[in-house]
Amino acid sequence: MIPQNLKYMESHEWAKQEGDIVTIGISDYAQSEIQDIVYVELPEVGTELTQKTEFGVIESVKAAFDLYAPVSGEVIAVNESLLDAPEQVNESPYDEGWFLKIRITDDSELDALLDAESYQAHIEAEHG
Amino acid sequence: MKRTPLYEVHKNLNAKFTEFGGWEMPLQYSSIVKEHLSVRSIVGLFDLSHMGEIEVSEQGANELVQKLSTNDTSRLSDGRVLYTLFCNETGGIVDDLLIYRHADNHYMLVVNAANIEKDLAWVETCNDTGAVVKDISQDTALIALQGPKSIDILNLFVPERDVSQISFFRFVVDKVARIPTIISRTGYTGETGFELYVSASAAEDLWKVLYPAVIAAEGHPIGLGARDTLRLEAGLRLYGMDMNDDTNPFEVGLGRFVKLKNRQFIGKKALLSEKKKGITKQMIGFQMLDRAVARPGYAVYQQGKHIGDVTSGAPSPTLKCSIGFASIESQAVPETEKIDIEIRGKMHPAKIVKVPFLSTGT
Numbered sequence: 189m190i191p192q193n194l195k196y197m198e199s200h201e202w203a204k205q206e207g208d209i210v211t212i213g214i215s216d217y218a219q220s221e222i223q224d225i226v227y228v229e230l231p232e233v234g235t236e237l238t239q240k241t242e243f244g245v246i247e248s249v250k251a252a253f254d255l256y257a258p259v260s261g262e263v264i265a266v267n268e269s270l271l272d273a274p275e276q277v278n279e280s281p282y283d284e285g286w287f288l289k290i291r292i293t294d295d296s297e298l299d300a301l302l303d304a305e306s307y308q309a310h311i312e313a314e315h316g
Numbered sequence: 317m318k319r320t321p322l323y324e325v326h327k328n329l330n331a332k333f334t335e336f337g338g339w340e341m342p343l344q345y346s347s348i349v350k351e352h353l354s355v356r357s358i359v360g361l362f363d364l365s366h367m368g369e370i371e372v373s374e375q376g377a378n379e380l381v382q383k384l385s386t387n388d389t390s391r392l393s394d395g396r397v398l399y400t401l402f403c404n405e406t407g408g409i410v411d412d413l414l415i416y417r418h419a420d421n422h423y424m425l426v427v428n429a430a431n432i433e434k435d436l437a438w439v440e441t442c443n444d445t446g447a448v449v450k451d452i453s454q455d456t457a458l459i460a461l462q463g464p465k466s467i468d469i470l471n472l473f474v475p476e477r478d479v480s481q482i483s484f485f486r487f488v489v490d491k492v493a494r495i496p497t498i499i500s501r502t503g504y505t506g507e508t509g510f511e512l513y514v515s516a517s518a519a520e521d522l523w524k525v526l527y528p529a530v531i532a533a534e535g536h537p538i539g540l541g542a543r544d545t546l547r548l549e550a551g552l553r554l555y556g557m558d559m560n561d562d563t564n565p566f567e568v569g570l571g572r573f574v575k576l577k578n579r580q581f582i583g584k585k586a587l588l589s590e591k592k593k594g595i596t597k598q599m600i601g602f603q604m605l606d607r608a609v610a611r612p613g614y615a616v617y618q619q620g621k622h623i624g625d626v627t628s629g630a631p632s633p634t635l636k637c638s639i640g641f642a643s644i645e646s647q648a649v650p651e652t653e654k655i656d657i658e659i660r661g662k663m664h665p666a667k668i669v670k671v672p673f674l675s676t677g678t
Binding site (some may be wrong): 223224226227229245247248249250271274289 | 343344347348349352541543607608609611630631633638660
């Protein structure tokens with residue numbers, strides 16, 4: 189179920205590296221826990237993100253959830269379609285529901301993230 | 317945390333739980349939006365057994381409920397329900413509640429779960445009439461059936477009468493699937509519906525009768541998440557969010573439930589003097605003009621001036637935008653006026669709108 193080619197944070201964001209570009213989103217587990225996503229607040233293109241710091245917010249009917257950057261770098265693309273159709277995060281968390289593309293400067297930051305297997309273990313532990 | 321007699325039933329339905337007023341209650345079973353829309357278009361089944369029930373009976377009961385209530389309980393006849401507030405001596409709201417009149421000098425008060433002990437202490441403190449006050453919350457379960465299909469479904473299990481003949485804010489004592497039940501045409505959703513009071517020991521039996529019928533009609537069990545968005549759309553206040561011991565009824569837009577003429581009640585003197593001084597706050601309904609969500613506590617601005625705060629706010633599944641109540645300065649704004657709500661440091665546009673936010677059928 190969990191894509192093997194991605195890296196994950198314990199706070200459930202995923203990162204997909206293609207050269208020096210990293211795409212980020214949230215996992216299927218996270219969207220199914222949050223449910224009914226009605227609003228996504230994302231930074232503008234050009235914003236500099238720092239690994240493990242907040243970069244945006246998603247809101248469900250019930251509550252707001254902070255988003256944390258899996259890697260540092262400059263935002264080079266924002267998924268604008270989420271502004272009008274935030275439910276894409278629920279429907280397609282690994283594909284149409286992506287948030288940002290970031291140009292990274294430090295590859296090694298990705299090593300600090302969880303691989304699919306460790307992430308699976310993490311959510312099993314969290315879910316009890 | 318306290319649990320209702322239906323806790324295991326919810327657990328078996330894989331409900332996600334939340335803490336509410338000291339109770340471990342189902343927040344949602346599937347999705348809040350799905351549950352919400354199912355009540356608006358079909359039907360939903362709720363466990364509300366956390367609500368408190370207080371019986372006031374014997375000689376002096378008429379007098380006691382009248383002196384406690386801002387609304388005029390002498391307007392009640394047997395089989396009728398009245399929405400009222402209890403105020404303290406300074407006019408602050410102790411609780412908002414329903415009063416059921418079974419008979420002369422025999423009432424049931426239905427109070428908010430988080431306020432059961434406070435209300436009970438207040439009623440006893442004020443009881444100088446000789447009435448007998450009894451907390452029957454533990455022995456009483458409350459299951460609500462709400463939505464356009466609720467009449468048809470309930471009629472399947474009440475052979476002796478047509479429940480559509482029970483008018484809004486009236487109740488009958490009858491049997492539902494042979495279970496002795498108070499069938500009340502009331503609710504907190506703005507939809508046609510019923511609240512069904514049974515003994516705690518019969519709660520599971522009643523749920524197991526109604527649940528399959530609800531599912532067969534493509535309805536859902538409903539958690540507190542959807543209960544909150546349903547009551548908000550219907551323009552109904554929530555104690556603890558929109559009002560508390562320090563707010564008076566006029567400030568929160570509940571002045572029509574305060575009957576000042578030709579009767580005495582606790583808080584009347586303070587409320588008259590507040591009215592004379594002029595009410596400084598008002599409660600308004602607002603709708604966001606962008607997709608942002610205004611949550612309780614967020615600041616409300618008019619032309620750059622802080623005029624109040626959001627008290628309830630959530631995305632409306634029916635209207636597909638965020639709505640809420642805000643407590644603002646009285647003289648601040650006319651209807652349809654634009655306001656701004658500060659969300660995480662940024663101003664987001666909203667407008668003041670009429671409450672209820674949508675017209676429904678009760």
